[in-house]
Amino acid sequence: MGLHCFARTPEETSTIGPWIEGTxxxxxxxxxxxxxGPLAPNLVGVLAAFLDPLRAAEIPVLAVSTHDTDWLLVDLERSAAAEAAWSEAGISIEDAIRG
Structure with a gap:
């Protein structure tokens, strides 16, 4: 099924969902x-641990948090570099979904 996210503020409406070819x-x-996850709500620094290697590698990331976990989205063309950055930092990443 993949990731579907909808966020609305007075200034914008943002949606994240499966890629539709041709859009x-x-x-x-x-x-x-x-x-x-699920991640306990009182944990500190979980997202930073995943973002710091990407920052050091100058890889832009879109982070989305749900009640149970955090989602990290990287441009498909930079995804191998993101995995390499995490690997170099000792972070094991599995179960990637495309969306």
Whole structure:
């Protein structure tokens, strides 16, 4: 099924969902990873641990959090570099979904 996300503020409406070939949104397609969860709500630094290696490698990331876990989306063309950055940091990433 993949990741579907809808967020609305007074200034914008954002949606994230499966890539539809032929659409031109100027963004995507992304490769998405979920942090194994559910995560306890009182944990500190989980997202930072995954983002810091990407920051160091200058890889843009879109992070989305749900009640149970965090999702990390990286442009498909940079996904191998993201996995390499995580690997170098000792972080094992599995179960990528495309969306």
């Amino acid at each position: 031109d949104t100027g963004m995507g397609p992304y490769r998405a990873w979920s942090v194994p």
